[in-house]
Amino acid sequence: MAIIKWSPFKEFTDLKREMDSLFDEFFGRRTLPSRRAKPSRASGVYFPPVDVYEKTDEIVIKVGIPGVKKEDLEVTLLENTLTVKGQRSKDAEVREGDYYYLEQHYGSFSRSITFPVELDPEGMKASYKDGVLEIIIPKSKKEKPREIEVRVS
Numbered sequence: 731m732a733i734i735k736w737s738p739f740k741e742f743t744d745l746k747r748e749m750d751s752l753f754d755e756f757f758g759r760r761t762l763p764s765r766r767a768k769p770s771r772a773s774g775v776y777f778p779p780v781d782v783y784e785k786t787d788e789i790v791i792k793v794g795i796p797g798v799k800k801e802d803l804e805v806t807l808l809e810n811t812l813t814v815k816g817q818r819s820k821d822a823e824v825r826e827g828d829y830y831y832l833e834q835h836y837g838s839f840s841r842s843i844t845f846p847v848e849l850d851p852e853g854m855k856a857s858y859k860d861g862v863l864e865i866i867i868p869k870s871k872k873e874k875p876r877e878i879e880v881r882v883s
Contacts, residue, residue: 776839778814788868789845796861797834803858805865807851813842814863848872 781792795803797818804815820836848870856865 776835776837777841778839780841780843782843788866789849791843791865793841793863794861795839795863800858803863805856807849807854807867810847810849811842811844812865812867813840815840
């Protein structure tokens with residue numbers, strides 16, 4: 731059983747995270763750097779950093795997860811919510827006491843993002859290179875507005 735040091739400021743951190751989440755939901759986008767990527771030592775929860783941007787016909791998501799094996803990743807899209815889950819293991823050859831610095835997060839992680847547009851799960855693609863998971867999800871064809879020519883008589 732691990733002993734976790736209590737911090738009186740943890741409640742403020744949790745409150746800030748909730749306020750950030752409310753603003754994200756209300757405004758639909760996060761444009762400032764997120765502090766959610768940092769692991770909470772008290773809770774053990776880790777939110778990997780993401781970049782999300784929109785193109786004309788698709789949404790692109792890049793998740794920074796260096797050191798994670800491809801087979802330890804799970805990517806799901808349920809309705810308009812993308813969830814990336816995974817596990818990163820420590821090097822078994824290095825003992826805990828041998829580290830000078832131990833700043834990387836090891837263990838499980840999860841990140842969910844809900845999009846304000848309808849997406850096409852059938853066209854979703856993912857690639858993993860140099861520690862970055864890139865997911866491309868096409869927007870649903872139903873979402874595109876139809877243009878018609880207006881004739882004046």
